[in-house]
Amino acid sequence: MILRPSAASLLARRLREPLGAPLGEVYTFLSGLYFRGKLAYARAFADRFRRPLLADARTLAAGLGADDEVILLGSIASPKYVDVLSGVFGPRLKFPAAFVGRGDMSRGGLLLRCVTARTALDYVPVAGATRRGARPPKLPPLPRRVVQAGE
Structure with missing residues (x-):
């Protein structure tokens, strides 16, 4: 469906381009809700713990x-x-x-x-x-x- 030459979605067009499409977008299309949920969660919360932890660790390391x-x-x-x-x-x-x-x-x-x-x-x-x-x-x-x- 997505690889048909007549497919007009943004993802289908990207897949036909030399650089292709981001792997996350391809998996989102292929695996539906499960991967969409994981990807959305990671995008929403990935850095929330990381930034303060990294800042505090650097402060501790300096001392x-x-x-x-x-x-x-x-x-x-x-x-x-x-x-x-x-x-x-x-x-x-x-x-x-x-x-x-x-x-x-x-x-x-x-x-x-x-x-x-x-x-x-x-x-x-x-x-x-x-x-x-x-x-x-x-x-x-x-x-x-x-x-x-x-x-």
């Missing part, structure tokens, strides 16, 4: 000492934050190796257990690291305790 490291305690499986922060901090950006394969709740539970045990995790550079892996065994339950106001 770092020569031997300082930056430890990412959030998700390392997705490139959403890792790509922005790696571009600013380079090899200084590290994460706990034990985070590989863990979701949000498991990472939080692991951090709480480390604080209780007063044991720091081992950090590895984000660059070149395995950031996705098999899910580790479930963490043992924490003992219940009453938390006082102000703790």
Whole structure:
């Protein structure tokens, strides 16, 4: 339909030109709602988190000492934050190796257990690291305790 010589839509005309059409427009036409939704979402929200994160990371980087490291305690499986922060901090950006394969709740539970045990995790550079892996065994339950106001 779109490749017929008589097709007159803007996309059809672009496809007949030497430079062609943007791939996103072709996918939007071919895959309908699913891709249109993804493309519209990306265009609407792609930079909203990126700009402030990049600005704050640059400010932080400017104040770092020569031997300082930056430890990412959030998700390392997705490139959403890792790509922005790696571009600013380079090899200084590290994460706990034990985070590989863990979701949000498991990472939080692991951090709480480390604080209780007063044991720091081992950090590895984000660059070149395995950031996705098999899910580790479930963490043992924490003992219940009453938390006082102000703790």
